[in-house]
Amino acid sequence: MGDIFGHLWEGAVYALSAWNILAIIIGYIIGIIAGAIPGVMAVTAMVLILPYTFTLEPLFAIALLMGVYKGGAYAGSITATLFNIPGTPEAAATALDSYPMFKEGMQKRSLEIALWASLFGGTVSNLLLVFTAPPLAEVALRLGPPEIAALILFSLTAVITLLGDSRMDIWKGFISITMGLMLATVGLDNMSASRRYVFGIEDLDNGVPFVLTIIALLALSEVFIQAERVGSFTLGDAAGAVKKIIPYTWQQRWADFKLCLKDLLRSSFVGSLLGALPGIGATTAAFVCYGEARRSAKKNARFGHGDPRGIAAPEAGNNAVAASSLIPLVTLGIPGSVAAAVMYGAFMIQGMIPGPMLMMEHPEIIYGLFVLLIVTDFLGAFVVALPFISVVQKIFKNLNYSLFFPGVVVCCVVGVYAEEFNVFNLRIFLMLGFVGYIMRKMGMSIPPFILAFILGPILERNTRTALLLSGDSPMIFVQSPIALGLLILAVGALVWSLWRKTRGTKSALEVPEEFKH
Amino acid sequence: MNARSELSIAGVLIAFSLLNYFYLIPTQVVAEGSSPVYPALINTMLLCFSLAYLGEGIRAWRKERREHNEARPAGAHKDMFRPLAMLVVTGAWVLSMEHLGFIISTFGFLIIASRIFGSKSWTKTLGLSVAMPLIISFIFRGLNALLPEGPAEELINWILG
Incomplete structure (x- = not known):
């Protein structure tokens, strides 16, 4: 425990510079804007910034992305409150109570409850990350190639079994994963350095670039999807519903805090736990926390009509996911969510591989990251979000989508071009963007594809190394108790999931159909 | 589906x-x-x-x-018109960038793409189409990283000496 505080101090000394704090503020502003715009996720903004981090100082780049990540986690509640249109899918649970509260003229109360709950959930989750990551990283260092390969397989399986709505979706999810693994095999074989699937094109020798793939699949495909929905966002109409604005007094703030405290604590822990598991994500956490708050409330509660607990619980839950979803990344080197995958990319761009080795060899970087996470929540809330609340309605009422999305495409293309200054990459980018669009039209999930694409080379290296160690005997995966346990868990999760879909059993993790993504 | x-x-x-x-x-x-x-x-x-x-x-x-309810989603092909148009326009932009340079090709792309997205104001569309490529181009110039060059970039180079 003493070690952790010592490392935290070292991390604080290393990370807390004026530049990094500026990066957090800039990032939080970008995140809050991106997260609040319906149809644009904070992760899209992270992806757009990613290629520009090549030239930045490592911690400045990480702080910038962290600001975007955290700002986006809160921001979805803004348009959910003001326009009843959630900026992010997870904010849909918040809208159930925040919009009715807004309609009664309590817009300041509603947005502030969401902000304090986000800060509370984020801070609890940050502290859990700080205190659970070091022991987990020590365990991770003892894992060999068969265990790591089994762990990756388990992570990929968990993503699918928890995301699927039906058996069809589960198979589509697995197809998505295998396609991601296939794309990762393009380029030079990482064991023998011979070429694979390059069709004689030298530009493909280094494989399909990671940044390009992630921007194409997340951002460009999103623009194509939005092109179908031209004219579907009408923010102005919903905003006109409020009659008069009621001020939010300090007595009310204190009363709301006392009323919500139990739900804040429970949701923060539930969100942190769900976030640490690969693939569950903030949307599920928000709805689980909302459901729990509603279930535990007395009969005279005003859930659905503007109950403060209906805002605090989902906001604390979904913001708690943000930090805890980094636990698999910093302890095992395995990104458990798309946002964590983007952070993984940012580390790689800076020449660092996140995981237990980085934590042991350069604790100041990882603990610096933890300190930045903690600081981001407070800085974001007090310096950016609070002043932003007063001007936010005006900004989003006047947003011009017909100019915004073409601008996003320009940012994407310039970002991809700037990575290697290679026009050939732009052609791959365009192709992958359209593939991403078609996959989404076919109902195939993109996050599993991206996670598989990132984890593919690690899975291949560890699988082949394990087979080399055992003289090509697959029994090595069964002889190790950890690997065997993880493989059983992976198969068990798949079988349970298929059985659940066959029986039509509803899980506690069910999210309403209209908010699935 | x-x-x-x-x-x-x-x-x-x-x-x-x-x-x-x-x-x-x-x-x-x-x-x-x-x-x-x-x-x-x-x-x-x-x-x-x-x-x-x-x-x-x-x-x-x-x-x-x-x-007996093999439903065909209504207007599925119509839905895909704008995404396909965006794909074609983006492809044309990427291919023309090498020949026309970043500024001119991006100017053309932004005008057409914003019309696809339903932009009604020519003033705002033209404002974005002129300002965005110029700002990006100057940022890259400041970073000593060059975007594909064409007649507009040559003119700027000549003006700046």
Whole structure:
């Protein structure tokens, strides 16, 4: 425990510079804007910034992305409150109570409850990350190639079994994963350095670039999807519903805090736990926390009509996911969510591989990251979000989508071009963007594809190394108790999931159909 | 998506995995001197999951036939017009960038793309189409990183000496 505080101090000394704090503020502003715009996720903004981090100082780049990540986690509640249109899918649970509260003229109360709950959930989750990551990283260092390969397989399986709505979706999810693994095999074989699937094109020798793939699949495909929905966002109409604005007094703030405290604590822990598991994500956490708050409330509660607990619980839950979803990344080197995958990319761009080795060899970087996470929540809330609340309605009422999305495409293309200054990459980018669009039209999930694409080379290296160690005997995966346990868990999760879909059993993790993504 | 579409997609995926087994792995992996084990393993996974997907598709198709409600999503082709137009315009922009330079090609792209997205104000469209390429171009110039050059960049170079 003493070690952790010592490392935290070292991390604080290393990370807390004026530049990094500026990066957090800039990032939080970008995140809050991106997260609040319906149809644009904070992760899209992270992806757009990613290629520009090549030239930045490592911690400045990480702080910038962290600001975007955290700002986006809160921001979805803004348009959910003001326009009843959630900026992010997870904010849909918040809208159930925040919009009715807004309609009664309590817009300041509603947005502030969401902000304090986000800060509370984020801070609890940050502290859990700080205190659970070091022991987990020590365990991770003892894992060999068969265990790591089994762990990756388990992570990929968990993503699918928890995301699927039906058996069809589960198979589509697995197809998505295998396609991601296939794309990762393009380029030079990482064991023998011979070429694979390059069709004689030298530009493909280094494989399909990671940044390009992630921007194409997340951002460009999103623009194509939005092109179908031209004219579907009408923010102005919903905003006109409020009659008069009621001020939010300090007595009310204190009363709301006392009323919500139990739900804040429970949701923060539930969100942190769900976030640490690969693939569950903030949307599920928000709805689980909302459901729990509603279930535990007395009969005279005003859930659905503007109950403060209906805002605090989902906001604390979904913001708690943000930090805890980094636990698999910093302890095992395995990104458990798309946002964590983007952070993984940012580390790689800076020449660092996140995981237990980085934590042991350069604790100041990882603990610096933890300190930045903690600081981001407070800085974001007090310096950016609070002043932003007063001007936010005006900004989003006047947003011009017909100019915004073409601008996003320009940012994407310039970002991809700037990575290697290679026009050939732009052609791959365009192709992958359209593939991403078609996959989404076919109902195939993109996050599993991206996670598989990132984890593919690690899975291949560890699988082949394990087979080399055992003289090509697959029994090595069964002889190790950890690997065997993880493989059983992976198969068990798949079988349970298929059985659940066959029986039509509803899980506690069910999210309403209209908010699935 | 209706069951028939699901069946078609499953068919395409199975055909692709067979193509991979019998053509791509021998010519693009083995012929280059790489081990076919891992690509074949992934391909086997793809084939198995595609067959399972096909099985689910057949079940769904039978169910649809029983219930006589093989619904075709209305206006599916109409929905795809704007995304396809965006793809073509973005492709044309990327290809023309090498010849026309970043500023002129991006100017053209932004005008057409914003019209596809339903922009009604010519003033705002022109404002964005002129300002955005110029700002990006100057940022890159400041960073000593050059975007594809064309007549507009040459003119700027000449003005700046």
